[in-house]
Amino acid sequence: MKTWAAWWRGRGPWLRRGLPGLVLLLAGAALADRLFPLPPAPQYSPLVTAADGSALHAFLNPTQKWRMKTELAEITPALQRAIIYKEDRYFRYHFGVNPVAIVQAAGRNLFGRGRTTGASTITMQVARLLEPKERTFGNKMLEMLRAVQLEAHYSKAEILQLYLNLVPYGSNIEGVKSAALLYFQQPPDYLSLAQTVALAVIPNQPRVLVLGRNNAQILAKRNHWLRQMQAAHLFPNQDIEDALAEPLDARRHGAPALAPHLARRLVSQFPGQAIIRSTLRRGPQAKAEDLTLNYVRRLRELGITQAAVLVVNNHTRAVEAYVGSANFRDAATQGQVDGVRAVRSPGSTLKPLLYGLAFDRGLATPKLKLPDVPTNFNGFRPENFDKNCQGEVTVERALVYSLNIPAVRVLAEMGVPALTDKLRQAGFRTVARAAPRLGLSTILGGCGATLEELTGLYVALANGGRYGALRLASPPRPPSPAERGETTGSRTESSFSPLSAGEGGRGGEVSLLSPAAAFLVNETLAQRTRPDLPLGYENGLHLPRIAWKTGTSYGRRDAWSLGYNRDYTIGVWVGNFDGQGSPALTGADVATPLLFDLFNALAYNSPNTWATPPASLDFRLVCAESGLVPGEHCPNQILDYYLPGVSSARRCAHQQEVLVSADGALSYCRACVPARGYRRQLFPNPLPEVLAFRAAQGLPAPRLPPHNPACRLVRGPDDGAAPPLAITSPLPNAEYLLNRGEKQQLLLSCAAGPEVRRVFWYVNDRFVQAAGATERVFFQPLPGPVKVSCADDHGRNVDVQLLVAEQ
Template identity: 55%
Template sequence: MLSKKMSNWRELVKRLWRKRLTKAVLTTFSLFLLLDLLFPLNTRVPYSTLIISRDGQILHAFLSRDDKWRMYAELPEITPTLRNAILFKEDKYFYYHPGFNPVAMLRAAGRNLLTGRRTSGASTITMQTVRLLEPRKRTYLSKAIELFRAIQLEWHYSKDEILQLYLNLIPYGGNIEGLKSASLLYFGKPPQLLSLAELTTLTIIPNRPSSLRLGHSNARIVQERNRWLTRFRTAGLYNDATIADALTEPLTAYRREAPQQAPHLARRLRTDHPDTPIVRASVRADAQATAERIVQNYANRLRGLAIHNAAVLIVDNATREIVAYVGSADFRNAFDGGQVDGVRAVRSPGSALKPLLYGLAFDAGIITPKTKLADVPTNFSGYEPDNYDRRFNGPVTAEFALANSLNIPAVALLNELGTSSFVSALGKAGFVSVKKQAKDLGLSLVLGGCGVTLEEMTRLYVGLANGGQVKPIHLTASSATKEVPASGAEETVLSPEATYLVTQTLVQITRPDLPNNFDNSYHLPRIAWKTGTSYGRRDAWSIGYNRRYTVGVWVGNFSGVGVAELSGANTATPLLFQLFNALDYNSPSGWFRPPTNLSHRLICPETGDVPGDSCHHPVTDAFIMGVSRYRPCQHRKAIWTNAAGTISYCAHCRPADAVRRLYPNLAPNVLAFYQTQRIPFRTVPPHNPACERVYGDAGPLITSLNDRSEYYINPRQPAELELGCQAGSDVKTVFWYLNDKFYRRATPTEAVFFKPRPGPLKISCADDRGRHSDLHVLVKAE
């Protein structure tokens, strides 16, 4: 009976004890959670910003906000060799304790009490990390706080994360903190490439950063390193051969400069990603180093010509990632503005925008490669552009005009296409300054009368290399949104067909912007490229592309001072060729393939139009099916004259014995050019002075279409109809109307074309005297 009572009593005591113990644990845990909530541990540390290349090399390093070299080591950089060494030396039971080691604490307390002084510590890596985060005086209260903080750290982070944080904070003397900083600044390599001897060296420095200074007391450091290597061998941490090699390895550590490659890109990325310790740039370290070297050497050769600056941007066409970014020839050259980022500086593009204009004209159906354009003196409402060489070529093909960068045909195309359409296309392509200046831009826009950046220009040509699709180009290896231009996402600026026609024109080498230097043209890479020289010779551009890369080059002075020798052909293009030859000479990627909607047809070489009755030697030309205009050639016109060919007749006054003759159908500006240049051509004889129809009070006589007639067209590919008239000698301008809607103005002798639509059509022609005439026709679909 007594035994049973005793047993019940013990059971009751056990239950009460368990209950109180559970209550105590829950109370302690609740108190910990409350304190953790009230006094959170701040583990945010200002790290140095590292700019890493796409292939993992450190390009550029910046001091942290508190002026420390404190570089962030990622988990993969903590190798097993490094982990074993640091844990053996600092905390063997790191992966087993909750932030503090009670056995080590009791042992240290006993030794300290017996000796009356501090002979050993019991700080774990977790507690040391807390001390590095929150330095305090070494007191018992501080120890208690560190103990609480260590438990906090273990509560919120994994063991690997705590070890990573510890290795990022350990001191190495001066303003160097963290094993990665010491590895890079003393050994010139990342932690994962360190040898065992180098790793051991870096594990012993943090305990004595003042007395063991790398580069100053290397002999003492070697003795301490070898002592620890011997302990590693005794503990069997590494094999004997590895230890033997480490013991004999010399210590050559010294203080190095932090990496300073790609300075302009690095500063831009640090601004875009201010709180990111490691920014992974899209550039390739080898391509960046090569580009910087070539640009600097080339700029040094130009200094004798008073040309001091250059900028280069290289983009991978497939990924649209920047491969190399050179903002200036020498970042350290403060006298010549070396810290100016030439990639983002707003400059005048010269003629470098012409490929986009011609591409838009191809897409609008206005021209094909062999369409004839007039390179003659022309007045565009008071604006009279001139060519670069101050010469005129007369009628030239569109591909010749683009390849030779003729100004007057380009301005004439822009005038026909419309400045607003060109500005809209530039806006879609991401030209920020052009969008801002849109209201003030005129016909000089295509000759460089606007502001652009090298980045914008290169992005446009990347679009040409990608079938007219303009997308953002990326500064980082991932598709970050910081560098997305104002234009936003992908924009279709040109069709693949128009882009291909432009590319085939820009790949020609029989052109004036080929450098007149044998060394540069001897190893000419197969690329499509276009040059540009701004007004006053302040900016020289050369931008080229093949299947793999697009390279943009700008050469000039950041001060804006012009130089007589500066030109896109002879100053910027040689640098472009050097970069392509170094980067992608004899590219295996092949060349661009023609789109399926691009075909060929016979055309008259005199006009580029579909051959007519008077075209006897047609040639082949490319055209975009369903887009390029289908206009019969009118390079000659039939005129009725007398037998002697001295008087011409109209339909109203033509006698029965009139003779039909063919005469050149020249535009007024070409006619004037031939006359001033004394180029012989067959002229139309004066009109019959006795004709009353033209010189009476009636309006201009519409001669091209017959009143009350029917015309049949192919709806899928309608042929253009010609509008022509005869007017009095006092008439300078006529105005054409289609169904009472103004169509366009022209000179009386100018041939005007339009695409008809099925249905009734009223055609009206009015002269500048207020007289007009009408006719009605019916257009039917076949």
């Protein structure tokens, strides 16, 4: 056996002489590679796919061609074998140029024997497709050099992928994937063997063999090649026989066009990316589009022309259906506007968050009674949707019935920044920008929000108060060198397996509400006995088991309905993109029926019991009259949820014990009560505004007997014996503009405790009139600053300042 040293002694001189030449050759090749870089990567047609990879929406590339990128995973073994057998049987073994084929082709061309051919390999064809040139001998040599250069940089798999992405199929269709989708409506990896071979035979004559027009010729060529492949044992005999028997039923179809609004949004977000994988699911997307289109058609006679829908998976926060408008192609109704991202007035849809925050701050529990009476909040006088008031309502009723006055009262107590800060954390961009200027009207829709923002908020409610950004697309995978058109200088082999694309995680979460508060909101919104239940759903047969909330903007311009269960949250907006209102446009009447249809179609089998109370929640007995912890005079008690250590422990005082004379004509305080001849009696103790409302409505409102006139004890307004006195009209610090030609008057009214019988009105410290506590008094003011004062029969006094001007 020769040793290494002996081998080197025998061949060393020859190697030493050849090594410099080899080095020079490699250096020259590297220099040529740098001086003549590979052409740029082809420009693909942007393609938006569903989460499973199926095509949703395709666009023409910048050169107005359908050139959809075929991924490595879509190049099936059958497609590989068919293309390589037909085009370049030695593809896997040569270095870009096949010398044997060149010699054979030269012989045929010189001596005229057989078919004239150029002996182009697949790699050479890729070079020609990347840089189209006139077919001359010189250009053929350039193709060979480019082919060798391609082989030096890319793997065989990447070269075959480039070829399949560039081969022509007539008209403006290029690439196997474009042909498969436009002619067979299937991606390449879903084609049958017969369809695969049919696509393999067309590129040699793309102008002659046009699917849908020359199917008979293509069928003959397909069967010819199938028989050759059968003779070469390329596929099992049975597969070949089945393929031969399969008819060729192909014609030109339109490009995939689902989810047009999201597709354009993602293409804009990921410019230059050939394939964008969205989170949508093809089935729910198609169903949501059909339901929305058909539903809006029925609303046209009501002057309602558009709707938008968003369907979100609560577990992953992935958007599974995205409908920006009822009909993207309807220019008359501005169908290209994306209603998912349009900023609109949210109406009452923010109230669940408000009450959830009130639960977390200990300001409310579900059974707590709130005043629902006409109220002036520093110049802001909200009204309920139906213009009526109920006196006092529980928090859960205020939410289910979407009452405006109690909601404004809770926001006034909590503070507007507490709400806007949470909305900012929940991604409400318009609210975040306008937060310093927002006031109490925010909770009634006096701000801007999008369907995407509102749906994300309700996803948080379904997830126990935890908010996370919605997911629209999976993060793109890094492109291969061939896809980038890079010249890495190193050749890498890769198989025809799919390239992995990482899925986005849940991302950072923000706690908007505690799980306990979110559960209380969910329990309330899941109630089925409610006024916003659409007509026809009373029997519950088609009523999905969900929690939902409706909303209607001022002027009936926007109708909202947002619902959720354990698995899905669905947001619906209905209206007109031009802002035109409609008398029929309310969340309950026109948005909720579509919401229910969507839930019944997409999540019909969702579990019924999807919300369970967290351990941080408990029960306690409360007074049925006030919802507060029972006091000394609370015989009627009910159970209510509360947050231990958080919820207020204020005791109920809805009744007060008063010492009255035996005939009930006088009341006594502790200082003037006689030694005998008196008794104890319970009197209602509502807030002054509630008492005034009851009196104005003609409802029973028992008042305390007048206080003992012989009592010499001076009682101040803050002795705690009675509720305070308040002027409800005119408004403090307000400016009134009166018509000089008319004798216009201003209303004087107040809210007083039950013990007050008479009040005394003064204007600029001049007596005007004595009146009953609930009586309405009018006076004609003079222009300029005006001071209005009111005193009651218990010695309390209050005044307000205002400005009167004439025009």
